[in-house]
Amino acid sequence: MSDHVLRIFSYLPNPRVWKALIAADYLGVTVQVLGDKPKNLGNWLWDFDARELAEEEKTEDSPHARVSRRGFSGALYKTDAFMRTQPYGTVPAAFSPDGDVGVFESNSILRAVARSAPDANGLYGRNAMDASRIDSFLDATLVFGREAQVYLLGIDGISHELHGRMAAAFEFYLEGIERALQHAAYIAGDQVTIADIAFACDVSQFLRERLMRSGLAAASLPVISENAETTFPRAFAHLSALIEEPEFNRYLDDYTKHFRV
Ligand SMILES: N[C@@H](CCC(=O)N[C@@H](CS)C(=O)NCC(=O)O)C(=O)O
Incomplete structure (x- = not known):
């Protein structure tokens, strides 16, 4: 094997x-x-x-x-x-x-x-319905991630239209995460799942926009995530807590230092 x-x-x-x-x-x-x-x-x-x-x-x-x-x-x-x-x-x-x-x-x-893994320990839910709910978050994350990809690749020379699309996609995605976290400790329930993993990686990648602000400044456009910690407090506290977990920290620590206190 x-x-x-x-x-x-x-x-x-x-x-x-x-x-x-x-x-x-x-x-x-x-x-x-x-x-x-x-x-x-x-x-x-x-x-x-x-x-x-x-x-x-x-x-x-x-x-x-x-x-x-x-x-x-x-x-x-x-x-x-x-x-x-x-x-x-x-x-x-x-x-x-x-x-x-x-x-x-x-x-x-x-x-x-x-x-x-023979026993995924609930990382992908404990039954088919839980797994389907996790899939829902993964799909929402991909929609956000695709918009973020186009935005970050085009941030130098960004248009108002593209910036507006990204701002709307960010708000839509984070609102859903914020709402989910009102009712549960993790995105899809009471334990860490692959929905949390996709969320942490894609949002951390998007937050690189804060390091690319010169492209936005040149177009007189704001950093979309500038006040996100205040607007989406649960989502950001969750992101920070996930990054403290050793399985996440090993990969995300250095990459996310710029926005963590
Ligand atoms: N949504 C995809 C994105 C994958 C993607 O678009 N990869 C790009 C690089 S960022 C690529 O492989 N491009 C190959 C090409 O340009 O031919 C994922 O999450 O895996």
């Missing part, structure tokens, strides 16, 4: 990868991670057996060369097998240990880890 439940290829560090690693730490399972700094991923062959390319392999007429679409510029080298298992061609890209099955979208990779 394999010593790991999943292999992930991605740029690193990446909060979307941390979702899977935090869950793995809770469950005592191993996830194998391959990758490199974002700026180096154009020098890699994107594949189950991902590897750094030699200079002479990075040619325009390489059979693996593809135009990048989100968060990268120029060519990326992705094998046909990669595109078969990862039809959207994105990272993080996860694979079953034998490479036959591809899992994409970081929230689904997170679910895959939670499902891999």
Whole structure:
């Protein structure tokens, strides 16, 4: 039997990868991670057996060369097998240990880890209905996360329209989290679940906007999350408490120091 439940290829560090690693730490399972700094991923062959390319392999007429679409510029080298298992061609890209099955979208990779342990200890709910409620939060998190991705990638040269969309998406998502936390200690009930993990990673990533304020200032636009601790006190207290947990802290501590006191 394999010593790991999943292999992930991605740029690193990446909060979307941390979702899977935090869950793995809770469950005592191993996830194998391959990758490199974002700026180096154009020098890699994107594949189950991902590897750094030699200079002479990075040619325009390489059979693996593809135009990048989100968060990268120029060519990326992705094998046909990669595109078969990862039809959207994105990272993080996860694979079953034998490479036959591809899992994409970081929230689904997170679910895959939670499902891999014989006893997930409630991390993905204790029954099908609980799991479905957790899925509801994961879907809401993805909608927020997608808006945040477009916003953060476009923050230099941001338009009023894009800023307005992000402000609305942030408010909508955080209002729901705030309301859920009025009734329970954790987002989906009385214990930590993968809904908390996705929330912590995606909101921490979004809060990088505070470090990118020059793009906003240039467009005379405010930092959307500036007063969020006051507007969403439960959500932010929850975020801080989660980051104190060792399974989260290992990945998120340095990354979130800029907004934690
Ligand atoms: N919602 C996805 C986002 C994945 C995504 O969009 N990844 C981008 C990098 S941020 C990518 O792999 N782009 C590949 C390309 O441009 O071809 C997730 O959570 O996994």
